[in-house]
Amino acid sequence: MVNPDHQASGWTVLRPWRELLQANDVERMIGVVRQYGWLPALFGLALHSLSRGAFEYMSEPFIVTEGYIFSGWPAALIINVLFGTFVVLFSWFIYFGLIGVIAGYLSEDHVMESDVFKFGGYLTVVFVPVFVLGSVLISTVTVPDGASAEAVAQNGGGTVEFAMSAYSFVYETPQMHAVRAFKAAAWILVGFLMLPIVQRLYEIDQKRSVASVLPLTLGGVLTAFLF
Secondary structure (H helix, E strand, C coil), X not given: CCCHHHHHCCCCXXXXXXXXXXXXXXXXXXXXXXXXXXXXXXXXXXXXXXXXXXXXXXXXXXXXXXXXXXXXXXXXXXXXXXXHHHHHHHHHHHHHHHHHHHHHHHCCCCCCCCHHHHXXXXXXXXXXXXXXXXXXXXXXXXXXCCCCHHHHXXXXXXXXXXXXXXXXXXXXXXXXXXXXXXXXXXXXXXXHHHHHHHHHHCCCCHHHHHHHHHHHHHHHHHHHHHC
């Protein structure tokens, strides 16, 4: 919860982000996160979810080949945003939750710090520019002539064959390969940023901090290249 002094001085959801960036050490960062509670962390998750949902829409093979504005595009956008939100929340819960579980097991107190999820809400914003840039890159994909569902139907092609060819075309483009590399780099950055936070939250040494963060970060990098 935020104390009355901060509320009286014009507190907004952006203030804790500014204070976090201005923090000189991990102790101060932990203090800022604990002081402002869940709202800024949820704000970070919302930004990540919206950017991920927009990217899912822009990179959907059918939408890429048919064009981004078509009959029923608002429903498709909503579905992709909901899917992106689910992926973000699931990844946030699994990644930071398992880090907390492992670190708690390795610590002397064997406790689960809920603050690790709050830090996750802040750090998840690292992925926002990745998906914004990814949406811009994927919009530059040039679709070959005749590569549309209507053209395939007129030529007697099957829906399944079109779906498979569209999926293969989009996900093998240089733009999509670049996005995968950016996502992997974002996971690595989040992992490095989590190391001192986990070490301080759970009062463990550097080796146990690495043991808590490294396996999950490697898993995030792997999924970035697979999906």
